Amino acid sequence: MRQTAVAGQFYPKNQKDLKKELSRCFRNTEVQPREIKGAVAPHAGYIYSGEVAAHAYALLPEADTYVLFGPNHTGYGSAVALSQDTWTTPLGNVETDRELGKLLAGSIVDYDEIAHRFEHSIEVQIPFLQYRFGEGFRILPICMGLQDEETAIEVGREVARAARESGKRVVFIASSDFTHYQSAERASDNDHYLIEPVIRMDIPEFYRRREERNITACGFGPIAATMAASRESGAVKASLLRYATSGDVTGDRSQVVGYAAIVFE
Template sequence: MRQPAVAGQFYPLHPEYLEKELKRCFEGMEIRERNILGAVCPHAGYVYSGKVAANVYAALPKADTYVLFGPNHTGYGSPISVSRDTWKTPLGTVDVDLELADGFLGSIVDEDELGHRYEHSIEVQLPFLQYRFDQDFRILPICMGMQDEETAIDVGELVANLVSKSGKKAVFIASSDFTHYQPAELAGEMDNEIIEAILNLDVSEIYERLYRRNASVCGYGPIAAMLTASKKLGANRAELLNYSNSGDVSGDMNAVVGYAAIIVE
């Protein structure tokens, strides 16, 4: 059982308070399912980025499996790891799609729980899925320590092939924040450049702009893997639903973190 690592820090520990916080995040939003294949969601504390993330989850369709790509902030575990454990949150448990996980045998994706044990980027997405779909879904959690372009594309193509062969309905979610600890104006300018490349579904251009601007987007590999997988299964457009930064909540615009909600259809 993969125990919650950041309950009580990034989001409330007690179920009643967590449900109340999620309700606040979705406040004023219409739940309207769209034909979404992929998405980018932030992974900061709910007080900062929860409302941005809710824009994606309010539009997310029901699926058999949600493939969650998250960056590895901790440095633990294998370079690319899939978890097979059941995941626990204050709202209950979520099972991993073991049939899809079995498909990674002998690939660049290792079966490894250590990379996931203390990592928050995937965990913080789960209560949103539980709030929308109760327990009626499975997940495929993939933690990426290696995020270079070649690796990200390989992971995206591998996952898309597994999903395609399985015949299951899947949605690919990349967990990522954008620019870290820059003045709000500069962060917005840099993030706009990266987001433009994402909206163009152009993985190579994302990397070119990341390197040119020395941008501090933490989940660029997960974004590239998500785009690769989504395109392979027929996605041809993307849309920015919401963008904000931590200063919009804290009032400190001198060193913000950027958050974007993007869907791929």
């Protein structure tokens, strides 16, 4: 069982309080499921980024399995690590899709629980799925310590292949924040510059721009993997649903973190 690592920090650890907080996150969204193949959602504390994340989750369709790509902030475990444990949150337990996981055997993706033990980037996404879909889904958590372009594309394509072979309905989700600890003005400029090739689903240009300006989007590999997997699964367009920064909540615009909700369909 993969226990919570950041309940009580990034989101409430009490079930009633968590449901209330999630309801607040969705207050300015309308749940309108579309044929979404993939999405990008932030992973900061819900008070800062939860409303942005809700814009992506409000459009997700019901699926058999949600593949969650997250960056590895801790440095523990394998370079590309798949969890097969059951995950628990204050809203209950969620099973991993072990059948889909087995189809990745022998690929670049390793079976490894250590990388996930203290990592928050995937954990904070799961209550959004539970709030939207209850108990009728599974997850496939993949933590990426290695995020270079070649690796990200290979991971995305391998997972898309496994999804096709499984015959299941699968949606891919990248967990990432964007610019870290710069002024709101500079963060917004850099982040929109980086988001533009994401909207075009242009992975090489996405990497080129990130490196050109040294943009501190922590989950750039998961974003690229989601782009690759979504495209392999038939996505032909992408949309930026909402962009915001932590300064919109705190009022301090001198050192912010950027957040974006993006979907591929």
